[in-house]
Amino acid sequence: MMVGKSKLSTTMNYIYLTLLAIVSVFPLLWIILSSVKSSGEMANNPLSFFPEKITFDYYFRVLNDLSFTTNIKNSLLVSFSATFITIVVSALGAYGIVRFFPKAGKKMTKILITTYMFPPILLAVPYSIIIVSVGLVNTWTGLVITYLSFSIPYAIWMLIGFFQTVPLEIEEAAKVDGAGIVRTFLQVVLPIVAPGVVATAIYTFINTWNEFLFALLLINSSEKMPISVALYSLTGSEVLDWGEMMAASVIVILPSIIFFMIIQNKIAGGLSDGAGK
Amino acid sequence: MEKKLKSFNLTGMLFVLPSVLIVILLLIYPIFSSIYFSFTSKNLIRPFYDFVWLENFKFVLTNPDFYRAFMNSIKWTVLSLAGQLFIGFTAALALNRIPKFTGLYRTLLIIPWAFPAIVIAFSWKYILNDVYGFLPNLLTKLGITDANINFLANPDLAFIVVVLINIWFGAPLFMVNILSALKTVPSEQYEAAQMDGASSFQVFWHITLRHIRVVIGLLLVLRTIWVFNNFDILYLITGGGPSDITTTLPIFAFKAGWGMKQLGVASAITVILLLFLLGICFLYFKLLDKWEREDR
Numbered sequence: 001m002m003v004g005k006s007k008l009s010t011t012m013n014y015i016y017l018t019l020l021a022i023v024s025v026f027p028l029l030w031i032i033l034s035s036v037k038s039s040g041e042m043a044n045n046p047l048s049f050f051p052e053k054i055t056f057d058y059y060f061r062v063l064n065d066l067s068f069t070t071n072i073k074n075s076l077l078v079s080f081s082a083t084f085i086t087i088v089v090s091a092l093g094a095y096g097i098v099r100f101f102p103k104a105g106k107k108m109t110k111i112l113i114t115t116y117m118f119p120p121i122l123l124a125v126p127y128s129i130i131i132v133s134v135g136l137v138n139t140w141t142g143l144v145i146t147y148l149s150f151s152i153p154y155a156i157w158m159l160i161g162f163f164q165t166v167p168l169e170i171e172e173a174a175k176v177d178g179a180g181i182v183r184t185f186l187q188v189v190l191p192i193v194a195p196g197v198v199a200t201a202i203y204t205f206i207n208t209w210n211e212f213l214f215a216l217l218l219i220n221s222s223e224k225m226p227i228s229v230a231l232y233s234l235t236g237s238e239v240l241d242w243g244e245m246m247a248a249s250v251i252v253i254l255p256s257i258i259f260f261m262i263i264q265n266k267i268a269g270g271l272s273d274g275a276g277k
Numbered sequence: 278m279e280k281k282l283k284s285f286n287l288t289g290m291l292f293v294l295p296s297v298l299i300v301i302l303l304l305i306y307p308i309f310s311s312i313y314f315s316f317t318s319k320n321l322i323r324p325f326y327d328f329v330w331l332e333n334f335k336f337v338l339t340n341p342d343f344y345r346a347f348m349n350s351i352k353w354t355v356l357s358l359a360g361q362l363f364i365g366f367t368a369a370l371a372l373n374r375i376p377k378f379t380g381l382y383r384t385l386l387i388i389p390w391a392f393p394a395i396v397i398a399f400s401w402k403y404i405l406n407d408v409y410g411f412l413p414n415l416l417t418k419l420g421i422t423d424a425n426i427n428f429l430a431n432p433d434l435a436f437i438v439v440v441l442i443n444i445w446f447g448a449p450l451f452m453v454n455i456l457s458a459l460k461t462v463p464s465e466q467y468e469a470a471q472m473d474g475a476s477s478f479q480v481f482w483h484i485t486l487r488h489i490r491v492v493i494g495l496l497l498v499l500r501t502i503w504v505f506n507n508f509d510i511l512y513l514i515t516g517g518g519p520s521d522i523t524t525t526l527p528i529f530a531f532k533a534g535w536g537m538k539q540l541g542v543a544s545a546i547t548v549i550l551l552l553f554l555l556g557i558c559f560l561y562f563k564l565l566d567k568w569e570r571e572d573r
Contacts, residue, residue, distance in 0.1 A: 013371040020368055021385040023445065027400040028388055030411060034403065046414040093296030100289025113499065114558070115304050119506035121527040122547035125314060125540050126307035128321075149303040156296055181288050210393035212509040217535070228395045232513065242403055249396045260391035261384060264453070 028257070035059070035246040042243060058247035068248060070223055071230035078140050078226055079208040082147040086155050086204045089148075091197060094159035095185060099171075105160060115153045120213050123149060128217050138220055146214045151204045158203070162196030163189070199266035202259045209255060227252050308551075315544035322538055333545035343546070345521065346529035353440065353525050354505045358497065360444035365451025366493075372452070373459045383456070390449040398513035401442050405429055432519050439514055439523055443504065451496060458492040459485070491568050498561045502554055526550050 034042060035058055037051040062068045097105040127146050136142030166189055174184045190197070215229045222233065231248050234241075315333055319326040337343050368386060372379055392400070404411050407427035416422045428438045462485060470480045508527040511517065517524035517532065524532070526546060534543025 010375060013375050017368065017371050017375065017382045017386070020364070021382060024386050024388050024449070027392070027397075027404060030404060031396070031400045042409060046409050046411060047418060089295045089299060092292045096289050096292025096296075100286065100292065110562070115300070118304060118308060119508075119527060119547060119550055119554075121506065121508050121530050121543075122311055122551055123304075123307050124531075125534060125544050125547060126310040129314070129319070129540065130307065130310070145303070148299055149307075152296060152299055153304070206391070210395075212394050212513070228393055231395050231399070242406075242409060245399050246403065249399045252393055253391070253396045256391040256393060257388065260387065264384065264387055 028253070031246045031249050031253075035243065035250050037243070039241075039243050058243040059251075062244055062248045062251065066230075066234075066244070066248075067223075068227070068230060068251065071225055071227045072251070074140070074224060075209055075226040075228075078143055078147070079205050081140070082144045082151060082208045083201050083205045085144070086148060086151040087197060087201050090152055090155035090159055090200070091190070093152075094156045095163050095189065097156070098160055098163040109157065109160070112153045112157045120150070124213060124217055127214065131218055137218060138224060140224070142218055143215060143226070146218065147208045147211060151207060154207075155200050155204055158200045159193075159196065162193040162200075165196075166192050196266065199263040202263045206256050206259055209252075311544050312548055314541055315548045317541045318539075319541040319544070320538050321535065321540050326541070329541065333542050334549070336542060337545050337549065342521070342524075343529065346524050346526050349436075349523065350505060350525040350527075352436070353443075353511075353523075354501060356437075356440045357443040357447060357504050358500055360440065361447040361451050361500065362493070362497070364444060364448035366455055368448065368452045369455040369459060372456055383453075386452060387449045389446050390453075392446060394509035394513055397442065397446055397510055402429065402514060405438065429515055430519050432522055435515060435519055436522050439511060442514065443507075443510060446510070447500065447504070450500070454492060454496055455489060458489040462488045491565060491572065494561065494565045494568060498558060498565070501557060501561070505554060506550075 033049065033051060036054045036056065037048075038053060038055050038057075041048060041052055097108055101108075123146070131137050131142045131146070134142075136145070170188060170192070171184055174188045179188070209226075210228060211226075212228045212232070215226050216232065219225050219229060222230065225233070231245075231252055234245050234248060316328055316330055317326045318329050318332075372383060372386075375382070389397075403409065405413065405428045407413050407425045407430075410425070413422070413425035413428070417425050426434070428434050466484050467480065470484055475483070505525075506527060507525075508531065511523055511525060512528055512531065515523045517528040527550070530543045530546040530550070533546060534540050
């Protein structure tokens, strides 16, 4: 009886999860499938699932005619710069908090959460005034600076969790061996938390790659636009070309999806560890 | 000894300094500058402005559109979070109980989380499009609707549809965090409860829920802030329409600041938004502190 019941509930769980999985994956599947269909097929048979004939015309159009390659380069440049600065600053900050100010660190977590409260739209007003007044409007530098505002608090928060796992004894052993604090940090501590640092870097990269509001407000020439805003500008035309929009969407989303798969085990733990402290 | 302690702290300061500077320059200073501009007639294009003191706040707080946007924000936040929590929680429980393919399902269910706002908008607008969209065509073909529905232009449906899209997007974050919290519940407690003959509901209520409620509380704080502040998903899917039924406070502020070019008014709206969120967070943290004390 008991076995029968648990078998039934296991089956129910699988059915539930399968339904959720279908709903979760469908939009991704649909934009990929639509991006390789011919325009005739998209218009004539909106319900056909697999393309009759696979064509990459939309991709060529998006990359060549719409010069999305430039926008991709812009996005790579902005996201890599923002990620690099974020990781350097946050790794130092998080390590400093964990090792030198552990008591203040507990308060720090709450302060960092509070910075989440600052709505992007709240920061958008002063940023659009300040960035103009220092002459950084329509520059990548200006955009990278604004990205640090949301990426650094989050990265510090994630990294504090990883640095806390490093046992103090290892560091003390290094000190006994005559290593200074900087060498201990670089050669002993960083290698231990490297997977966590990589996960944080990837997460930062995805968030800056996906960012929309600040890019919309601060960049106004199409050759400087990062890809999210360039994609948005496709909706400005009178007649929407869904095929182009789907192909461009696939190009934008692929890095996010791939990176997300890689770090999915790392982004999970943070909150439940943090709550336990 | 004293000297050593001092240099120790100096090194610590040097490690923390860049972060502190950036937080001050990029978060604290802009917030104060926003409060400052909320008392002025700052315009997006005109270089000069005057002090108008509380005029902007008076203008906002006597504007019925503000209260409509405020109510929309509350509805948007409460409905989205309820749905995300429910789906995320049930999915985590199911994942925790199945014997095989846990990793596969987890990976598939996490996919919406990776979507950039612009792609959320494009993919769902395409799926819901009344001419080429998969869903309206499917419903008509199945005979559920007589003609294709234009979901996002329909004032009765648009709001609930964007909420459902937001649930689709946000549920994985709840799922992943609740799943990892479920793994921390000690299994001895389950065994003990089973021996005492507790019903599965009792086990769930007194053991599972009690153990992970702090994580859920923290998640709710973070996501309340995030969903309440969210601008890009709604802006990119509906732009606040049709006829303003999806205009939440961030979109209302954006329209004031960049549509009507009145940055002073936009600042006043965002300052009110921040005050409201500070109040909510204060209440949440009070509750979380109480729970954490009880757990000890």
